[in-house]
Amino acid sequence: xxxxxxxxxxxxFALNPEEWAAVRLSLKVATVATFxxxxxxxxxxxxxxxxxxxxxxxxxxxxxLPLILPPVVTGYLLLISFGRRGPIGAFLADYFGIxxxxxxxxxxxxxxxxGFPLMVRAIRLSIEAVDCRLEEAAGTLGANRAWVFFTVxxxxxxxxxxxxxxxxxxxxxxxxxxxxxxxxxIPGETQTLPSAIYTFTQVxxxxxxxxxxTLISIGIAMTALFASELLARQxxxxxxxx
Amino acid sequence: xxxxxxxxxRLGSFLLDAQFETGGGLVALFGRSGSGKTSVxxxxxxxxxxxxxxxxxxxxxxxxxxxxxxxxxxxRRIGYVFQESRLFPHLTVRQNLLYGRWFAPKxxxxxxxxxxxxxxxIGGLLGxxxxxxxxxxxxxxxxxxxxxxxxxxxxxxxxxxxLDEARKAEILPYIERLRxxxxxxxxxxxxxxxxxxxxxxxxxxxxxxxxxAVGPVSDVMQRLDLFPLTGxxxxxxxxxxxxxxxxxxFGLTELxxxxxxxxxxxxxxxxxxxxxxRVRARDVVLARSQPSDLSTLNxxxxxxxxxxxxxxxxxxxxINCNGEDITARITRYSLDRLSLSPGVPVFALIKSxxxxxxxxxGPIDALASRAEPEASDS
Numbered sequence: 001x002x003x004x005x006x007x008x009x010x011x012x013f014a015l016n017p018e019e020w021a022a023v024r025l026s027l028k029v030a031t032v033a034t035f036x037x038x039x040x041x042x043x044x045x046x047x048x049x050x051x052x053x054x055x056x057x058x059x060x061x062x063x064x065l066p067l068i069l070p071p072v073v074t075g076y077l078l079l080i081s082f083g084r085r086g087p088i089g090a091f092l093a094d095y096f097g098i099x100x101x102x103x104x105x106x107x108x109x110x111x112x113x114x115g116f117p118l119m120v121r122a123i124r125l126s127i128e129a130v131d132c133r134l135e136e137a138a139g140t141l142g143a144n145r146a147w148v149f150f151t152v153x154x155x156x157x158x159x160x161x162x163x164x165x166x167x168x169x170x171x172x173x174x175x176x177x178x179x180x181x182x183x184x185x186i187p188g189e190t191q192t193l194p195s196a197i198y199t200f201t202q203v204x205x206x207x208x209x210x211x212x213x214t215l216i217s218i219g220i221a222m223t224a225l226f227a228s229e230l231l232a233r234q235x236x237x238x239x240x241x242x
Numbered sequence: 243x244x245x246x247x248x249x250x251x252r253l254g255s256f257l258l259d260a261q262f263e264t265g266g267g268l269v270a271l272f273g274r275s276g277s278g279k280t281s282v283x284x285x286x287x288x289x290x291x292x293x294x295x296x297x298x299x300x301x302x303x304x305x306x307x308x309x310x311x312x313x314x315x316x317x318r319r320i321g322y323v324f325q326e327s328r329l330f331p332h333l334t335v336r337q338n339l340l341y342g343r344w345f346a347p348k349x350x351x352x353x354x355x356x357x358x359x360x361x362x363x364i365g366g367l368l369g370x371x372x373x374x375x376x377x378x379x380x381x382x383x384x385x386x387x388x389x390x391x392x393x394x395x396x397x398x399x400x401x402x403x404x405l406d407e408a409r410k411a412e413i414l415p416y417i418e419r420l421r422x423x424x425x426x427x428x429x430x431x432x433x434x435x436x437x438x439x440x441x442x443x444x445x446x447x448x449x450x451x452x453x454x455a456v457g458p459v460s461d462v463m464q465r466l467d468l469f470p471l472t473g474x475x476x477x478x479x480x481x482x483x484x485x486x487x488x489x490x491x492f493g494l495t496e497l498x499x500x501x502x503x504x505x506x507x508x509x510x511x512x513x514x515x516x517x518x519x520r521v522r523a524r525d526v527v528l529a530r531s532q533p534s535d536l537s538t539l540n541x542x543x544x545x546x547x548x549x550x551x552x553x554x555x556x557x558x559x560x561i562n563c564n565g566e567d568i569t570a571r572i573t574r575y576s577l578d579r580l581s582l583s584p585g586v587p588v589f590a591l592i593k594s595x596x597x598x599x600x601x602x603x604g605p606i607d608a609l610a611s612r613a614e615p616e617a618s619d620s
Contacts, residue, residue, distance in 0.1 A: 133324070134331075137328040139288075139314075139315040140289070140318070141345060142346060143341075151341075156331070
């Protein structure tokens with residue numbers, strides 16, 4: 001009796017192939033979005049903190065825009081610029097064969113754009129906290145600017161980079177509005193976790209599926225949070241200044 | 243190696259206008275806080291670009307604004323020891339020490355890692371991170387890191403300022419060893435007369451951004467007209483002396499100098515060691531005739547050489563004791579009562595107890611032999 005109950009509970013929790021596809025796709029999209037944005041995010045944060053150039057506030061505003069705009073607006077802007085017939089989308093498709101519209105790459109782009117401000121913000125705060133005097137010291141010891149960056153600045157910014165990556169990843173996992181506007185909701189190609197949950201809630205008898213995916217979402221979010229805590233604590237211990 | 247500095251640089255309302263040249267040894271950039279000392283070393287290190295000026299070391303020109311030449315800091319190879327050590331927190335002590343070495347050209351890696359570690363006594367710290375070090379340990383590692391980068395010169399910006407007396411006492415001997423064992427020119431920024439008297443061979447005295455005096459440490463510290471700048475309360479003479487013998491019964495050490503013999507509390511230095519003695523002007527008593535029945539052990543006969551002109555209650559009197567100068571700070575009333583004037587024979591009395599251990603330097607053999615050609619010039 002108990003055994004039978006256990007088995008049926010297991011069956012209830014088991015994901016069907018379509019749900020699995022949504023989980024795998026979301027993880028892939030979020031991972032790609034995070035890692036591709038990372039170098040651009042570090043460069044942008046560096047530019048915003050250390051750069052002295054005309055239009056810095058403008059760049060700052062543009063980077064932060066997706067945080068303030070309704071996600072649907074961001075998605076629509078992506079659609080008209082990176083879509084097949086959009087100026088950037090057409091160029092990339094013609095010359096590099098990179099297509100975003102209605103592909104998982106488009107979902108990654110939308111998630112990356114939405115997570116980018118959070119990543120830049122975290123890294124930026126961390127760069128602002130770097131003691132410039134250490135960089136000066138490295139300079140007097142013979143390190144040129146590039147070496148100073150890679151051997152002093154970057155290692156000191158690691159906690160901020162970890163925080164930024166986790167924030168970006170979490171945002172990407174949860175991104176819905178911009179993604180569905182830009183690349184729609186195609187099972188197996190652009191249907192991420194939130195889109196799948198949304199779809200389940202729209203069909204009769206979809207509650208079980210929605211609930212299963214919700215649990216998975218919570219699980220992934222908690223794991224990411226714990227991982228970031230752990231990594232940040234480790235990095236902080238290494239950098240501790242007495 | 244000769245370091246020549248000539249700079250004119252405006253920092254807000256402050257005008258730095260300094261020019262000096264130094265030979266080897268330890269050169270102290272001395273002056274009150276705000277006199278522009280740190281700016282001068284920052285310009286030498288390449289952290290500040292001067293508006294006008296020329297800086298060269300040996301036959302290498304680092305800055306020449308006339309020719310629009312400015313060597314960036316990472317190509318100057320000037321070791322810099324900062325006031326706050328500035329060790330890299332993400333690296334171990336060993337990695338910190340090797341950081342500059344990695345960038346130095348192979349031919350310039352003159353200092354041997356092991357001998358630097360031994361000189362500074364940091365062998366036990368190599369595996370640790372800066373966060374776990376005491377202030378004194380951090381500063382020794384910082385000195386090692388600068389030394390190992392194969393520098394042409396070493397700049398030290400108040401390396402002891404953030405340390406307490408005990409930590410200062412811990413590091414001073416290492417700086418003395420460094421001065422005596424390496425051929426590097428060292429520029430040492432300080433506003434402490436005790437440190438400068440103990441360490442420096444040459445002093446560059448800065449005041450309000452300008453160089454007011456350059457010369458051997460004893461000469462500059464002796465000049466009565468510079469007392470307001472060298473620090474009134476601590477001003478005094480620097481005597482070079484040799485350990486003659488130890489008196490075990492009373493725990494005393496006897497020193498000889500040109501001025502005469504000195505007795506003071508026992509020093510842990512072998513007979514024959516040359517040391518520097520700083521005699522503060524306010525610790526010196528003057529007498530017209532040789533007094534007896536006095537507890538004071540040190541009595542130097544001399545003649546009045548110079549009296550500082552002052553309308554205030556206090557005057558400084560420079561006494562020439564057989565070619566060595568001792569300065570006494572007395573009231574103008576006493577000056578009048580003893581009718582002192584240049585040429586008058588006097589006795590200078592100094593309590594042994596006033597000769598602080600802190601104002602004594604370690605062995606200065608290497609320094610003395612290097613300072614000799616300078617002495618014959620003057």
